[in-house]
Amino acid sequence: GFPGNPGLKGARGESALSYLSAFSVGLSELLPPTNTPIRFNKFFYNDQRHYDDVTGKFHCVLAGVYFFTYHLTVYTKDARVSLYKNDKPVMFTYDQYQESNVDQASGSIILKLQAGDKVWLQIFGEEEFGGVYADNTNDSTFSGFLLYPDMSVAARRR
Amino acid sequence: GFPGNPGLKGARGESALSYLSAFSVGLSELLPPTNTPIRFNKFFYNDQRHYDDVTGKFHCVLAGVYFFTYHLTVYTKDARVSLYKNDKPVMFTYDQYQESNVDQASGSIILKLQAGDKVWLQIFGEEEFGGVYADNTNDSTFSGFLLYPDMSVAARRR
């Protein structure tokens, strides 16, 4: 007999575009308190709602490699800030303040996260308020996004 | 009869890679004027030509979620800079200058854009020239790239 028909065309390759996670938020209070997550309440982008402004934490829903960056206005006193991953500070930014010399301090980091991990910024220090500041013409911001999803985890999700 | 030949290999997965938009530019004049888009004329990357150095604006061609970041040298006076989206300032950076203390100020933001949207940086203030500076060994830069294309729009483009 004749040979059979050709097989079906293979499945479409894996898309990178099903895996979205990004947030970009700003400070809306003048001087956030120390030793607790900074709560950013001004939203530039948070469509997936992975940043929670009640806790002040980014909640990782999609396992993978993430980029985070922050830009802080230093005013009234020195700024000492840590980026936390799950209750552990992993990166530190320090900028001294002098009168009439408002400064900007910033940081960036790439971290591999599991679903359920949390990432946030926190001011440390003895005093009740740190030196991180924002007002109507002066932002302090925190942004992050998924660079590469963990495909071994993504495969199990399908 | 014999089985048919294997089917063709599947199509390439929908890739984020068909959707390129990135620019990275630097200031080449010493002190740009206030209240008009800063025109960056030094090109680190602009292959898609989505940044227009004549207008000083990034022109969004591919709808989607974008990341923007800038790093400015603060010299001669205080720097007050806004990031604009379509004639509206959406983010503000302020850094005070003091003599013999050149500073660096920076910002980052994630924004969802439609095709035709424009994004740029602008110095505000009463004076003719602001405190943003660059020279041969001292850059002030503006960069941005497409994080995630808007696939509902992308599907209509195919």
Added chain:
Amino acid sequence: GFPGNPGLKGARGESALSYLSAFSVGLSELLPPTNTPIRFNKFFYNDQRHYDDVTGKFHCVLAGVYFFTYHLTVYTKDARVSLYKNDKPVMFTYDQYQESNVDQASGSIILKLQAGDKVWLQIFGEEEFGGVYADNTNDSTFSGFLLYPDMSVAARRR
């Protein structure tokens, strides 16, 4: 006789997600020397090992468009830093230091790289040590990641 069975289904299409390159590193010595690549020895992420802490250089393995960013603590003296691509400085950051006023300086750039290209940070100046600093609660960092692989090169790799 009857025709044979249909052929096997074709192979899955190429994935967009096979192209990973990212690193995020911090300084672990107090004051790195001038006129040689800064060696960052604290690893936040380097799974592909494209950043080499022995040479202090990022080694491009996958041709494409990359984003790089750095955030440096300015302490003890003025900081003058260049980002190098293959022995040529392509971007410069300058921040002056004044006593009791630790500062932060940062930069970002997007560059198109070929496999084999190297990218690093270097302090310039007459003195043996520059003004870039880090300690246990004060990071200086360098991060980068592949934004878009060069698909013409990627196709040849298959």
